[in-house]
Amino acid sequence: MELTLLGTAGPEGLPRPGCPCAVCALALREAARGATAALVDGTLLLDLTPGAAFAAARAGHSLGGVRQVLLSHPHDGPAVEVPAGLPQPGRVPDGRELALLTGHRVRAVPMDSPGTGYAVTGPDGQRLLYLPPGAAPAGLTDDGPYDLVLADVVGRPDAVARLRASGAVGPTTDVVAVHLDHDVPPGRELRRRLAAAGARAVPDGTTLTVGAYEDVPDVPRRTLVLGGARSGKSVEAERRLAAFPDVLYVATGGARDGDAEWAERVGAHRERRPGSWRTVETCDLVPLLDEAGPPLLIDCLSLWLTDAMDTVNAWDDAEWAGGGERELRRRVEELTSALRRTRRTVVAVSNEVGSGIVPATASGRRYRDELGRLNTAFAAECEHVLLIVAGHAMRLRG
Secondary structure, rough: EEEEEOEEEEOOOOOOOOOOOOOHOOOHHHEEOOEEEEEOOOOEEOOOOOOHHHHHHHHOOOOOOOOOOOOOOOOOOOOOOOOOOOOOOOOOOOOOOEEEEOOEEEEEEOOOOEEEEEEEEEOOOOOEEEEOOOEEEEOOOOOOOOHHHHEOOOOOOOOHHHHHHHHOOOOEEEEEOOOEOOOOOOOOHHHHHHOOOOOEOOOOOOOEEEEOOOOOOOOOOEEEEEEOOOOOOHHHHHHHOOOOOEEEEEEEOOOOOOHHHHHHHHHHHHHHHHOOOOOEEEEOOHHHHHHHOOOOEEHHHHHHHHHHHHHHOOOOOOHHHHHHHHHHHHHHHHHHHHHHOOHHHHHHHEOOOOOOOOOOOOHHHHHHHHHHHHHHHHOOOEEEEEEEEOEEEEEEEO
């Protein structure tokens, strides 16, 4: 089964007409995208968009052989003209299946927002799933993994998480992002965001062979996200696991009685997390790293270090010289050794300090130095290291 993507953008295309934003300004040449539409084996058209006939011609195809046109999402703009000879577009009711004379079977998959997803099975058994923009499946049958999934990965990464949880997306499923809008700059940043979700994007006009092996992006097993205060490091870490179900969020800060501002910070973090994630408040990270289980998001190592330094009484010079420093080194080594041998996917957050003013106190300088050492040791065990500056990720490794 062959699939040609006549467009890969949101309903308004990319760049959006008249939009002055930076992302639209960068959407030039191969980064420019038409509204998403997919042509299956030249006979089934999923979504009819403006200029579909010209898009097909540019990709070396014709719409002359199309026998069925299906719509996936409500179109609130002007009516789209149906090219001469093309069947009138329709929609399959949720849960119903449509059998085509060509041997293709199309089942309508219910969504959690207006629109219809389509599960298409080819004559030879290949399976693809096409989801509308801004939507995730509301119900899936247990039919095993699809060969190819087309979804709004940027706008609804939780849709991919649901598909993974149900087994609809497996290790060899090719997840291709469509309905791309001006939320993420095209090019390197888009590729980086999608790779973190185990997905990819392709240019308009690309023809994919459903079921053929593709080099599925390899999600790094250990990632360290560094950054300064309010740099966006926690948001980046959460985004890296948004397409995965059953994440265990490890909060190392704990509760602070009577501190309303801290409680507000913790509450803001909780509200951002998907409802399927679980949270544990602990600084005992080694047992979690040694256990089998879902991905860990550790936020953050700097608070883990504060707890460890409190435990060894690192703020007292005599205690520090008398064995506290040695005990802290042991704890850091124990943590990094556990990270080295873990089988879990781990995304950890830490503060990057020491680039500016030297702390005025000896304890402040001690903490700054130890955090630098901890970050260095932890990063050495990670396949992927990012530095977040003003909300932008700079790749240091991986």
